[in-house]
Structure formats: C-alpha cells, structure tokens
Amino acid sequence: MLEVINNFLSGKVLIVLVVGLGSYFTVRSRFVQLRHFLHMFVAFRESVHKSAGHISSFQALMLSLAGRVGAGNIAGVGVAVTLGGPGAVFWMWVTALVGMSTSFFECSLGQLYKRCDANGQFRGGPSYYILHGLNKAWLGKIIALLLLVTYGFAFTGVQSHAVTHSLNNAFGFSTTYTGLAIAAMLGLVFVGGIKRIAAVSDLLVPVKTLAYIGVTVYVIVLQFDHVPGMLMTIFKSAFGLDQAFSGIVGTAIVMGVKRGVFANEAGLGSAPNVAAVANVDHPASQGVVQAFSVFIDTFVICTCTALLILLSGFYTPGFEGDGLILTQNALAEVVGDWGRTFISVALALFVFTSILYNYYLGENNLRFLLGEKRRTVIIYRGLVLVLIFWGAVQNLDTVFAFADITMTMLAFVNLIAITMLFKVGMRVLRDYDEQRKAGIKMPVFDSSQFKDLDLDFKAWPPRSTPDQVVIEPAPHAVLSALQR
Numbered sequence: 023m024l025e026v027i028n029n030f031l032s033g034k035v036l037i038v039l040v041v042g043l044g045s046y047f048t049v050r051s052r053f054v055q056l057r058h059f060l061h062m063f064v065a066f067r068e069s070v071h072k073s074a075g076h077i078s079s080f081q082a083l084m085l086s087l088a089g090r091v092g093a094g095n096i097a098g099v100g101v102a103v104t105l106g107g108p109g110a111v112f113w114m115w116v117t118a119l120v121g122m123s124t125s126f127f128e129c130s131l132g133q134l135y136k137r138c139d140a141n142g143q144f145r146g147g148p149s150y151y152i153l154h155g156l157n158k159a160w161l162g163k164i165i166a167l168l169l170l171v172t173y174g175f176a177f178t179g180v181q182s183h184a185v186t187h188s189l190n191n192a193f194g195f196s197t198t199y200t201g202l203a204i205a206a207m208l209g210l211v212f213v214g215g216i217k218r219i220a221a222v223s224d225l226l227v228p229v230k231t232l233a234y235i236g237v238t239v240y241v242i243v244l245q246f247d248h249v250p251g252m253l254m255t256i257f258k259s260a261f262g263l264d265q266a267f268s269g270i271v272g273t274a275i276v277m278g279v280k281r282g283v284f285a286n287e288a289g290l291g292s293a294p295n296v297a298a299v300a301n302v303d304h305p306a307s308q309g310v311v312q313a314f315s316v317f318i319d320t321f322v323i324c325t326c327t328a329l330l331i332l333l334s335g336f337y338t339p340g341f342e343g344d345g346l347i348l349t350q351n352a353l354a355e356v357v358g359d360w361g362r363t364f365i366s367v368a369l370a371l372f373v374f375t376s377i378l379y380n381y382y383l384g385e386n387n388l389r390f391l392l393g394e395k396r397r398t399v400i401i402y403r404g405l406v407l408v409l410i411f412w413g414a415v416q417n418l419d420t421v422f423a424f425a426d427i428t429m430t431m432l433a434f435v436n437l438i439a440i441t442m443l444f445k446v447g448m449r450v451l452r453d454y455d456e457q458r459k460a461g462i463k464m465p466v467f468d469s470s471q472f473k474d475l476d477l478d479f480k481a482w483p484p485r486s487t488p489d490q491v492v493i494e495p496a497p498h499a500v501l502s503a504l505q506r
Contacts, residue, residue, distance in 0.1 A: 025423060027427055031426070031427055031430040031431070035430055035434065036279060036280060036283065036426075036429075036430045036433060037275065037276065037279045039289070039430075039433050039434060039437050040117060040120070040121065040124075040279060040283055040288075040289055040433060040437070041116065041117065041120060041279060043124070043289075043437045043440075043441060044117075044120025044121055044123060044124045044288070044289065045120050046441075047120070047123040047124055047126075047127055047440070047444070048119075048120050048123040050444070050448070051123055051126070051127075051448065051451060053123070054123055054126050054313075054451060055119070055122035055123045055126060055313050055317075058126075058310050058313070059317075061310060061458070062310050062311065062313065062314040062317075063314075064463070064464075065079075065307050065310045065311050065314075065464070077220045077299050077300060077301070078300065078301060079300040079301065079302050079307070079308060079311055081220045081223070081224055081300070082296050082297055082299060082300035082308065082311070082312075083311050083312070083314070083315055084220070084223045084224050084227045084228070085219065085220050085223045085227075085296045085379060085382075086292075086293045086296050086297070086312060086315045086379070087223075087227050087231065087315055087318065087319065088223040088226070088227050088375035088376060088378060088379045089173075089287065089292060089293075089296075089375075089376050089379030089380060089383070090285065090286055090287055090293075090315060090316070090318075090319040091227070091230070091231060091318075091319055091323055091372055091375075091376070092181055092184075092285075092372045092373055092375075092376030094281060094284040094285035094286075094324075095285050095319065095323045095324050095327055095372065096184070096327055096349050096365065096368070096369050096372065097184040097188075097345050097349070097369075098281040098284050098285050098324075098345070099111075099114075099281065099285070099324050099327040099328050099331070099345070099349070100327070100331060100345025100347075100348040100349040101277070101281060101345030102114065102277040102278060102280075102281035102282075102345070103328060103331050103332065103337065103345070103348070104345045104348055105270075105273055105277050105345075106270060106273045106274035106275075106276070106277030106278060107259050107267040107270050107273075107274055107339065108252070108255050108256045108259040108260075108264075108267065108328075108332055109256065109258075109259030109260035109261070109262075109264075109267055109270075109271065109274035109275075109278070110260075110273075110274045110275075110277040110278040110281070111256045111260075111278065111324075111325070111328040111332075112256050112257060112259070112260035112274075112278065113260060113274060113275050113277075113278025113279055113282065114278045114279075114281060114282035114285070114320055114324055114328075115282075115320065115321065115325075116278070116279075116282075117278065117279050117282030117283060117286070117288075117320070118282060118286050118288070118316055118317070118319070118320030118321055118324075121282070121283070121286055121288025121289060121316050121320075122288065122313040122316045122317060123313070124288045124289040124437070124440065125286075125288040125289070125293055125309070125312050125313050125315070125316050126306075126309040126310065126312065126313045126451075127309065127440055127444065127447040127451075128148070128288075128289065128291060128293065128294045128436065128440055129293050129294050129297035129308050129309045129311075129312040129313075130305045130306050130308065130309035130447055130450050130451070131151040131155065131294065131305075131440065131443055131446070131447055131450075132146045132147055132148070132150070132151060132293070132294025132295065132297045132298040132308075133146065133294075133297055133298055133300070133302060133305035133308045133309070134151070134155075134305040134446070134450060134475070134477065134482075135150045135151040135153075135154045135155055135298075135476075135477065135478075136150060136298035136299075136478065136481050137150060137154075137478045137481065138478055138480040138481055139394070140394070141394075143299075144298060144299050144481060145295075145298060145299070145386060145389070145390070146294060146295065146297070146298020146299070147169070147291065147294045147295035147298055147383075147386060147387065147390075148162075148165045148166075148169070148291035148294055148295075148435075148436050148439060149162040149163070149165055149166040149169075149387060149390045150162070150298070150390070151294070151439065151443060152165060152439050154476040154477075155439075155443045155446060155475070155476070156439065156442055156443065157476075161435065161439070162390070163390075163391060164435060165291060165432070165435045165436060165439070166387035166388075166390045166391050167387070167391065168428065168431055168432040168435060169291060169292070169295070169383055169384070169386075169387040169432060170383075170384045170387045170388055170391070171428050172290070172425070172428040172429055172431075172432050173292060173379075173380040173381075173383040173384050174380060174381065174383065174384025174385075174387075174388075174402065174405075174406055174409075175384070175405070175406070175409045176424050176425040176428045176429070177376075177380050177425055177429075178377050178380050178381070178406060178409050178410055178413065179409050179410075179412055179413030179424065179425070180413060180425045181373040181376050181377050181380070181413070182201060182204065182373070182377070182409070182410045182411070182412075182413030182414045183413040183414060184369060184373060185200070185204065185366075185369050185370050185372075185373040185374075186200040186201050186204070186413075186414040188350065188365060188366045188369045188370070189366050189370065191347055191350060191362065191366070192350065192362040192363050192365070192366035193363075193366070197414045197415055198411075198414065198415060200414060201410060201411045201413070201414025201415065202411060204373075204374070204377075204410055204414070205407040205410040205411055207374070208374070208377055208378065208381070208406075208407070208410065209403065209407055211378055212378075212381055212403050212406070213403075219378045219379070219381070219382050222375065222378060223375050223378065223379070226371055226374065226375050227375055229371070230368060230371035230372055230375070231318075231323065233368065234323065234326070234368045234372075235322065235323065235326055237353070237357075237364060237368075238326035238327065238329070238330045238353075239326065240357075241329075241330050241333065241334070241353065241356050241357065242326070242329050242330070242333060244356060245333040245334075245356075248333055249329065249333070252329065252332050252333055255332070256328075256332075259271075259274060260274060260275075260278075267339060280426060282320060282324075283429065283433065284425070284426075284429065285319055285320060285324055286316045286319045286320045286324075288316050289433050289436060289437050289440075290429060290432050290433055290436060291432060291433075291435075291436035292379075292383055293312050293315070295382070295383050295386050295387070296379070296382070296383075297309070297311075297312050303464060303465065303466045303467060304450075304453075304454055304457075304464070304465045304466060304467040305450050305467060306450050306451055306453075306454035306465070307454070307464065307465070309451075327349060330349065330352055330353060330356075331348060331349055331352045333356075334351075334352035334353070334355045334356050335355055335356075336348070336351050336352045336355040337352060349365055350362045350365045350366070353365055377406075377410065381403075381406055384402065384406065385399060385402060388402050446475065449472070450467075453465070453467070453471065466485060467482055467485075468484060468485045469482040469483065469484050469485075470484035470485070
C-alpha cells in the first residue's frame, strides 16, 4: 500500500508541482536565482550580525545547510543513480535550478511574516505566512502538522537508518546499539533549543561540508580526464540518447526529482522556519542567502557524490544494491578501504546536524499548533528519540516510502500557498531590486510601504529614514562631479 501511494504521489504529483511551479516562479521573477547569483556572495558576507531574539543570517544558512546536507546527499544520490542511472543526476540539477527560485520566495515570505513571541524569540515559516498572509488558520495548522510529521518523524527515520547502516557496513557496529547511542547524544543537544542547535551547526557544518567536498574533489581530479565524457553520459542518459540507459528515462526523471527534492528541500517549507529567525535588514536578502544554500547542496555536494560514484569504475549499468553501500564502495574502489570509513564518518556528521535541524522544525510547528507548553515539547522530544531508534532498525524501502509520501503532501500545500502569495513575494523582490538599482548595497525594508499587509512591527518597524549603505561611486564619476 505504501508503494502504490508513493508511486502516485512522488512519481507524478511531486514532479508537476516542483518542476512546474518552480519554472513558473523562475520565469515570472526574470530568473531571480541567476540575476542575483553573484549578489548571493555579498549577502552571505554581510550575514554575520545577530540580535536579541534572532540568530545571525550566517547561522541561519549553516542551520539550513545542516538540514539540506544530510543522508540525501550521500544515500539519496546513490539511490537515484542505482535506480535511474546517470540521467537522474541531470534531473536533480533541473530540480535544484528551479528550486533556487522557489526557495527564494518561500524564505522571503518566511521573513516577511515572522512574529515575535512572548519570550522575545522570533518565529516564522509556512504556517505563519499562511495564517497572516492568506488569513487561513486551518490551512496553517495542516501544514504545521505536515512539517511536524515529515521532519520531526519521517525524515529523522531516514537519516537514522542511513548512518546506522553505514557504520554497520564499515565497522560491523550493531544498528540497534548505534541507534541508541545517536539518540542519547542528540537528546543532550535538543534540550538547549535553537541557540544550542545553531551553535553546534556553526561548528560541524563547515567542517563536514569542506571535508566531504575535499575528498570527493580529490577523487574527481584523479579521474579528471574522464569527467567530460561522464558529463556527456549524464546528459544523454537524461533524454534516452545513451543506449545503455534508454529504457529508464522515466525512472531517471522520477528519481532525479524525488531525490533532488529530498536533498535540497526547496519548496517543502522547511527552510523558511529557519530563515525567519535570521536577523536581516530586508526579507529578500535571506531569500537570496537560502537560494545559495540550494546551490551548495545540489550543484556542489550532490554533484560531487554523483561523479564519485560514476567515475569510480565500481558502478555499472543495471547495478542492484543499496545506494549508500554503492557510495561507500565507489570511494573505496579509488582510495582504498579507508574510503568506507570516511563515508561513514562524514555521513554520521551529516546526519547528526540534519536530525538537529529536523527536530527544530518539528518543535517550531508544534509550538504553532499547541502553544508554549513545556510538557508537550518534552513528549515530542521523547517521540523523536523513539523514531531515531525505529529508523535504525527498519529497512530502507520502508523509511524512504514513508518520507516520500509525507514530503509530497507537504510540497503540495506549501507550493500552493506560495503561488497564492506570489504577488506579495514579487512586491518584496521589486522593492529589493529597486533599492539595489539605486546603488544601495544591502537594501533595507520599510514596513510603512506595506501597510496593507498583516506584519509584526516588532519584527519590521517602520523606517522613515533607513540607515542604508550606499555603494561608493567610481573615481571617474567623482572627478566628473568636481569638474561640474
């Protein structure tokens, strides 16, 4: 039954939603993800300040990467290549390209409609922009429940399964005892809330990401003369032009989109929860930063994993087996047995921070549903720890099917909400574009220009004379002005 439901939802509905609406957002915004691509680095560099009730924009980026960069980047890519062939990688790229635009809008809306709670902490996400942007409290509760189930439980099970089975393959560790150990360590971090989760992510995310990219790039460099040919194989396979993979074009598309969405999460409504907590001067600036997060996740890390597998010589057309084991054996084929150990350690770090991220998303939406009830939060923490153990001892098909079904339902509600709020998102983007066109390096949001929207003025106080940073004029312009 799970398989039948999953094949319909994630094999048909998800593709239309993610690729179709993502393409619509991309065209209507005049390819915002490409127009602002270089500006992403500027916004990233300016994202280190924080204030009371907020985390810094840099911390929000690290926290969202903690969630995006997880089992999907190793096990998910392995599954996509195993079932869909090299062509699945191309469709992961397509999903990420349009997903960057989707992520821009959902995270900008998350910032725009964020709220300050009774404790002075800022919160936001799809539930908040549906409630305050669409005035549909019932729909906000539905998506809060879906986020709670998908991230707090389903995705946590996938992440736990991936790391425990990886450690079992590399070291022979019992999945049962490993699951219990991971649950115990994560429980210690959960009690610290968003501040402790962000602090741990600050430390682990750059380390795990750079180390993994470094090793995979090393393997790619060793096989660099084969890279152009492999990229051509990926492209041909995506359209059935390679005879070895001509019969699985449909599977390549389905697996590329499914595993691409699972890896980068664009459109699922997860990143807006974290983006809303960041301290920024304009909602769109966090949208730009989070679009960059999608780029890093898929175009950099997933591509590294895919090329590692395809260039290793271990993978052959028609390969049957566990996608995670495929990735481990592919690296071991090139660098020796320590490759299995490295993948296990890297995956352990990936999963640890991903589960922290998933836990926060669940808690944030639980508070939206039931308010600030400490007993409820404690029960939720206990259930998450149980799900970590459950994922450790289940088989991969079961945990992935459960996650795919809830993920598709979540994407459906969130993408429809973004579409209904798209005009508001475009107003925010136009305000950002106009300020940048006027020479303002980092635009500042003035809520007095958006009085028709239900905004929290604690989050966005009106600014009659905003403190704007203007780009210095070029020397020849200064000389010309002096001459005049």
